[in-house]
Amino acid sequence: MSQFQLSAEHEAIRSAVREFGEQEIRPVADEHEAEHRYPHDLLREAARYDLVAPHVPEEYGGAGMDTLGSLVVDEELWYADPGVGGSIAAAAFGSEMLLKYGEEWMREKWLPRVTAGETPIATAISEPAHGSNVVGMETRAERASGPAGDEYVIHGNKMWITNGTVADVMVIMAKTDPDVGHRGITAFLTPTDVEGIRAERITNKLGIRAMDTAELVFDGLRVPEENVVGEVGEGFYQLMEFFAPARAAVAAQSVGVAQAALDASVEYANEREQFDRPIAEFQAIRHKLAEMATSVEAARSLAYRAGSAIESGDDREATRLASMAKLFCSEHAVDVTDEAIQVHGGAGYVSDHPVERFYRDARITKIYDGTSEIQKNIIADGLL
Structure with a gap:
């Protein structure tokens, strides 16, 4: 059974990405969302902090992070904003194929440009x-x-x-x-x-x-x-090797947006008053927040377990846990962001608050890198 333990280095990575997200991503997230604008400038800025393709070895300009470290980066970028932060997290989609199967000239020519934020x-x-x-x-x-x-x-x-x-x-x-x-x-x-x-x-x-x-x-x-x-003729089999890391990354992304929705709901519940008191004092709201927090914590644990299995090199366990994590985390991200809108009431249904965007953004995690239905097939295949 795979185990995981976040080190002090992992927590330092989380703090650094959280700070970058709060200072650089969140202030401009709304305008990028409204204009459907890709964050070219932020990609280059993120590269200065080793947040673009952090798993790539240092010889090609990456940070050489382990799988758990990379998952923490994905989680925090999506916590900052799934659209803008997600663009940074997705900038290296394809680098794994070059790292494992590409010729050295391919890696030398293109990976430094990706890690520098010059191009996804x-x-x-x-x-x-x-x-x-x-x-x-x-x-x-x-x-x-x-x-x-x-x-x-x-x-x-x-x-x-x-x-x-x-x-x-x-x-x-x-x-x-x-x-x-x-x-x-x-x-x-x-x-x-x-x-x-x-x-x-x-x-x-x-x-x-x-x-x-x-x-x-x-x-x-x-x-x-x-x-x-x-x-x-080997492309399909090469591609299959990278689905476990990709699905673990989607699981971490799901955790990030769910945590963002939970934090926004806690803040709103403490500020919003009805019947002369904050809605955080009503049991119905308290129970919603408790269930949301439990879902987020359970999802995070499963995502990290999948990352630990990938790092261990146990392909069978990695495939099983990555599919479980992708399924569980994405489904619960949608549930948590949906409840966040409910906590906000009518205010959550408009773009004055970020939870309506979190809900829309979370929905894709159930589709890309293998739908929830595909993950269930994979999990069942492993059981049977």
Whole structure:
């Protein structure tokens, strides 16, 4: 059974990120939300504090944090604001693939730029007709010869791609052999300022509006053979290795927004008066706050247990606990933020208070990196 223990260093990380969030993120969160504006300047500022891709080794500009440290960063960035803080937390989505399977030139060229906040990285997986069904993807990469030598030509359509319009580099998952299922998918690395890529930002989202989400169209994108990440035909299996860390990160994000909603509710309950006394004195409100706090604490414990299992290298335990954490934390984040609106009453239903945004933002955690239904399948598979 995996155990976890936050060290003094982890708590120092929490304090540093909390301070950054209060001083730099929260004052501008509303305007970024209203304008659907990606926080380019804050990304560079966050990099000065090692908050962008903190798991990346120091040799590539990262902080070399362990899994628990990275989860604390994710939690606190989402505590500050899921849209702006979440953009910073998601800036390295794809770096793990380069770290484990990329060539050294890939790591040396791109990871220092990511960790410095110069550019986020994107990973193009989901498609309009294929989300959870990764094997069903229709994007194709066909071998060809070009002026520079052997290459692949990619055609296809990707949807819901984080950092899709703001990243200077991306990892694309495409089928190199459509007839062999799981073994026909390959990962490719490409800069985005080349012909054959069209990106359109998706702005009509319920929440996380400052975070960049895009639809991508690949029309004759030419990628040199040397830009294959890992092995041809092994992309699916490479990708599966990173779902446990990604799901643990979503669990931590869920904890962060739930904690923010709880803290806002406690503050409001002490200030708001009805019948000549603060509503915090009414049992109905006190019970809501007690249940919210218990959910947050239980979720945090499960998220950290998942992180500890990932750090231990026990893949089976990591997969099991990461899916449990992702399921539990995301479901309870939605419940807690919903109750936060109830505590605020009518005031919680408008944007004068942040809880309505927390509720909208929390909802995505039940969908991306594997829906709650997918997590239940994984957990049941492990049991049976």
